[in-house]
Amino acid sequence: MTDSHYEALGALLGRGGVLRGADIGPRYFTDWRGEGPVRPELVLRPATTKEMSQILAYCHRESLSVAVQGGMTGLVRGAVPQPGEVVIATDRMTAVAAPDVAGRTIVAEAGAPLQAVQEAAEAAGLFFPLDLGARGSCTIGGNIATNAGGNRVIRYGMTRDLVLGLEAVQADGTVIDAMGSYIKNNTGYDLKQMFIGAEGTLGIVTRAVLRLFPRPQSQAVAYCGLDSFDAVVGFLAHMQTTIGASLSAFEVLWSATYDAICEKVPQVRAALPRGHRFYVLTEMMGSDGARDPERFEETLGMALEQGLLADAVVSKSDAEVRALWELRDGMAHAMGAERPIVSFDISLAVSDMADLEQVLSDRLRAHMADPMILIGGHLGDGNLHLAVRANGVAPEDQPLQAIEREVYALVGARRGSVSAEHGIGLSKRAYLPQSRSPQEIAMMRSLRGALDPKGILNRGRIFG
Incomplete structure (x- = not known):
């Protein structure tokens, strides 16, 4: 330079x-x-x-x-x-405007931390539902660039569902002002969507108008033990049917993952005994603070009577809500503790998840003697986080690429996504064809070539 x-x-x-x-x-x-x-x-x-x-x-x-x-x-x-x-x-572009309470919107610059937006909304009696473990560090611009998901997609959708308008700068310096603050706008192409999930390859987002919601008046969380995947699927359907739109999270942990959290994450406390095949954290956020907790417990009682649940514990205070969520969030810490490890962020149809652990184990045994597979995530929206550790294999000898090929081949064969909520970046571009057709990739390249003909923005990300 x-x-x-x-x-x-x-x-x-x-x-x-x-x-x-x-x-x-x-x-x-x-x-x-x-x-x-x-x-x-x-x-x-x-x-x-x-x-x-x-x-x-x-x-x-x-x-x-x-x-x-x-x-x-x-x-x-x-x-x-x-x-x-x-x-x-974007670390000098951190402004968060006062929320528009009547319009239920808030304007934030790209470098504003997600937590700052959440807190500004809460101070105004409103709620910004996007929530990630990295909330204190990740930024709104990054959330938009990667179309971040998080814990409450089942109810509120991905980031693209929470962006009403945005401002972005193209590669040549042209400013695109699409800062609309309304839900309905059928005046041609929805240009803001081109920048959401594009990982900075089509332009750099500088500001956004974000959608806010009424602050929930109740929050109830349960941790449940289940003994078959069919029971997990049945329990999800039961919760969706009985509490409907109030269902704000449905998180599942396979038994090996729950065991790893209990063993490797000292700051969390086990909510249920080990030994169940699956563990589910389910959450209800409602508008009736007096009635909702009782309704939630009644719904869980029905699931127990139907044989869907083997065991369950329900939060009785805000402290218990936090403790149950900390147990679920311990998955990332447990996976990180099992090194050397290869991690994945995939989407599959729920019907394709039942045999995932067994099929992967069978495939990986061709490359290693005793693979450890940890699985968990946002079952309610089809997103699983998966980690594979080769037990007894030195880090420098671990067949990283073989593990990736096996996992992504399985995802591709089941028409899933190799990246549910983290994007492609540099790490996953070789596997993009597992989830996108040649015609789709060609169209993406054409769009990038039109908006950034010199290819200066995040070169090599998504595709080479």
């Missing part, structure tokens, strides 16, 4: 807007997976949409490739800089 680039970009961004050399800390080249040994030569930190437009226009003119960064909490190496790339970070 030449001195002239540094000087020109410094003139556009001012003091603190450009970092160089030793001033660039690991925060700008290391993600949550600890990957990314390439220190970028320049980090650009625009504070406004105008500055974002100016620096992109310059990078486009000079053919400088850029890596776009939010909170660096991604798991597919989408924001880790590659050799020769300039980093554009």
